[in-house]
Amino acid sequence: MSATMTGATPTGKFGQLRRVLGRNTFLIVLAVLILAAIIGPWLLNADPYTQNLLTRLQEPVWTEDGTWKHVFGTDQLGRDVLARMLYGIRISALIGVSVALMGGVIGTTLGVLAGYFGGVTDRIISFLITARLSLPIILVALAVVSMFGASLLIVVMVLGLLQWERYALVSRTMAASLRNAEFVTASRIQGCSHWQIMWHDILPNLFTNLVIIGTIDAAMAITLEASLSFLGLGVPPPMPSLGLMISEGKENILFQPSLVVIPSVMLFLLVLCVNRCGEYLRASQAKE
Amino acid sequence: MIYYLARRLFVSALLVGFVSMISFALVFASGNPAAKLAGEAGTAADAANLAAQYGFNRPVTSQYFSWLSGVLHGDFGNSLYFNRPVSELLLQHFPLTAQLGAMAMLLALLVAIPLGIAAGRYPGSIADKIALTLASIGQAMPPFCLAFLFMIVLSVQNQILPASGFDTWRHAIMPCTALAIFAMPAIIRLMRAEMILVLRSDYIRTARAMGLASRAVVLKYALRNALRPTVSLAAAQMGSLLAGSVVIESVFAINGAGQLAWVSILRGDFPTIQALILVFSLFYIVLTLCADVINGWLDPRVRAQG
Numbered sequence: 008m009s010a011t012m013t014g015a016t017p018t019g020k021f022g023q024l025r026r027v028l029g030r031n032t033f034l035i036v037l038a039v040l041i042l043a044a045i046i047g048p049w050l051l052n053a054d055p056y057t058q059n060l061l062t063r064l065q066e067p068v069w070t071e072d073g074t075w076k077h078v079f080g081t082d083q084l085g086r087d088v089l090a091r092m093l094y095g096i097r098i099s100a101l102i103g104v105s106v107a108l109m110g111g112v113i114g115t116t117l118g119v120l121a122g123y124f125g126g127v128t129d130r131i132i133s134f135l136i137t138a139r140l141s142l143p144i145i146l147v148a149l150a151v152v153s154m155f156g157a158s159l160l161i162v163v164m165v166l167g168l169l170q171w172e173r174y175a176l177v178s179r180t181m182a183a184s185l186r187n188a189e190f191v192t193a194s195r196i197q198g199c200s201h202w203q204i205m206w207h208d209i210l211p212n213l214f215t216n217l218v219i220i221g222t223i224d225a226a227m228a229i230t231l232e233a234s235l236s237f238l239g240l241g242v243p244p245p246m247p248s249l250g251l252m253i254s255e256g257k258e259n260i261l262f263q264p265s266l267v268v269i270p271s272v273m274l275f276l277l278v279l280c281v282n283r284c285g286e287y288l289r290a291s292q293a294k295e
Numbered sequence: 296m297i298y299y300l301a302r303r304l305f306v307s308a309l310l311v312g313f314v315s316m317i318s319f320a321l322v323f324a325s326g327n328p329a330a331k332l333a334g335e336a337g338t339a340a341d342a343a344n345l346a347a348q349y350g351f352n353r354p355v356t357s358q359y360f361s362w363l364s365g366v367l368h369g370d371f372g373n374s375l376y377f378n379r380p381v382s383e384l385l386l387q388h389f390p391l392t393a394q395l396g397a398m399a400m401l402l403a404l405l406v407a408i409p410l411g412i413a414a415g416r417y418p419g420s421i422a423d424k425i426a427l428t429l430a431s432i433g434q435a436m437p438p439f440c441l442a443f444l445f446m447i448v449l450s451v452q453n454q455i456l457p458a459s460g461f462d463t464w465r466h467a468i469m470p471c472t473a474l475a476i477f478a479m480p481a482i483i484r485l486m487r488a489e490m491i492l493v494l495r496s497d498y499i500r501t502a503r504a505m506g507l508a509s510r511a512v513v514l515k516y517a518l519r520n521a522l523r524p525t526v527s528l529a530a531a532q533m534g535s536l537l538a539g540s541v542v543i544e545s546v547f548a549i550n551g552a553g554q555l556a557w558v559s560i561l562r563g564d565f566p567t568i569q570a571l572i573l574v575f576s577l578f579y580i581v582l583t584l585c586a587d588v589i590n591g592w593l594d595p596r597v598r599a600q601g
Contacts, residue, residue, distance in 0.1 A: 134306070134310070134313075137306075138310055140579070142317065142572070143534075143579070144535075145541055146538055146568075146571065146572050147317075147572060149560050150560050151321065153561065153563070226435070234437060234439060237542065238542065260446070260447065264452075267447065268443075275435050278436075279434075
């Protein structure tokens with residue numbers, strides 16, 4: 008959006024292309040990143056787990072000692088950084104999507120119930136939301152992961168079970184305002200059950216907003232997973248998670264900062280794109 | 296106002312009770328803590344002995360209530376690792392984290408509020424663009440990544456700032472800035488949106504129509520109303536900032552409560568973990584309560600809603 012606002016409006020066929028590209032820059036970058044993560048490892052023919060101590064700590068290609076064989080260099084065990092990064096994006100994306108979906112189901116259910124029924128139900132669920140907000144999410148996640156043992160599944164479960172408050176808050180407010188809308192009253196007069204009304208009348212109206220929150224939540228989940236893995240209680244090594252790569256790279260921060268910089272920048276780019284896509288969605292919804 | 300205050304206090308007390316239950320229950324979620332303590336080499340007899348020593352063989356509710364009554368007297372039990380009262384550890388480590396959090400929050404507010412005001416007053420201007428770009432970047436940059444980038448540029452490549460510890464003000468610059476940038480985006484966005492909303496309202500138009508200087512309108516009338524939601528947000532942000540310091544403290548090797556939490560979790564020192572989760576939650580609850588009271592005092596409409 009900002010790209011179209013900055014320059015003078017481009018005209019002509021080429022200009023139109025530029026406008027469309029400019030508007031969707033972040034969506035395109037995100038798509039390229041995901042695509043690279045999916046097909047990249049096959050094209051590269053590099054394995055993120057293969058260690059080679061003879062070629063450990065090689066510099067990336069843009070430095071003097073770099074070679075094209077390992078474009079982003081190798082880590083302290085001689086593993087290819089580019090291959091690990093691409094697999095790391097896969098893991099981040101997997102975690103973002105599954106946590107956002109899981110939190111979405113929990114949060115939306117609670118929020119719609121609270122907003123639709125109001126009264127005691129609303130009080131109880133609102134209390135649950137506040138209680139969840141007051142718990143320090145990262146500490147609780149760390150504690151739980153340490154008890155059950157670090158694995159991808161546990162991280163997804165813990166973050167999904169903890170991160171649902173945004174969906175709940177928004178769907179509660181919206182369901183409460185839709186409860187007495189005319190089309191809901193019409194359904195009620197026709198004899199629809201509460202369940203039918205919530206499912207067929209209220210939920211479809213929440214959908215766009217839920218997707219927007221989903222992008223924020225996915226971005227949060229990606230950041231949280233990276234933080235947990237960085238602290239050694241997320242995705243277990245030798246899995247290539249971006250947070251884990253940063254944590255392993257920090258041992259060599261003096262000699263080869265690129266081991267920390269590359270995964271950090273990738274994490275930033277990924278989260279930035281997801282956030283901006285959500286904002287674009289919000290802006291286009293506001294226009295309607 | 297008294298009714299409003301009583302209501303909020305009651306809800307907060309309920310919250311504290313609920314949160315204390317959760318932080319207590321976390322330890323039992325994974326099964327038998329005695330077996331964990333005994334370790335992999337421990338026999339069933341060892342586990343039984345430990346269970347008797349720590350009282351794990353009692354019913355969970357009775358354990359909870361004896362823990363809770365201890366907590367109410369300021370006794371969180373003994374740390375399994377340090378063999379010292381947890382309350383001592385808390386007193387030793389918490390001030391550093393609170394100091395870090397407060398400095399970061401202050402920095403965030405000092406930058407975000409003026410920027411948000413400028414952005415909201417002139418949407419589409421350069422100030423607005425700077426504010427929104429900063430908000431986007433801050434939102435996308437995990438604080439520990441930012442911390443490492445700072446460290447690489449300022450400590451590794453140029454020896455300008457020390458990379459670890461928290462002894463002098465020079466040590467505080469990088470961790471505080473990293474945390475502040477983490478807290479800023481939400482404040483900037485909210486301040487900007489509120490400012491735009493308030494400046495459009497009728498009473499501002501009236502004030503302008505009556506000939507008040509633009510500056511006076513913005514600072515005296517608009518700001519007061521636009522700041523109200525920011526108070527709530529800042530309180531909530533402060534709470535998450537304290538918990539977020541777990542990662543930052545580990546990056547900069549700052550020996551605060553976050554670091555204590557992390558090593559306690561790694562060591563399975565559950566009395567300390569329970570206490571820290573409870574204390575971090577308490578901070579959040581008290582901060583949001585304070586914000587609600589301030590808002591109720593500033594704005595009668597809030598009191599009426601209850």
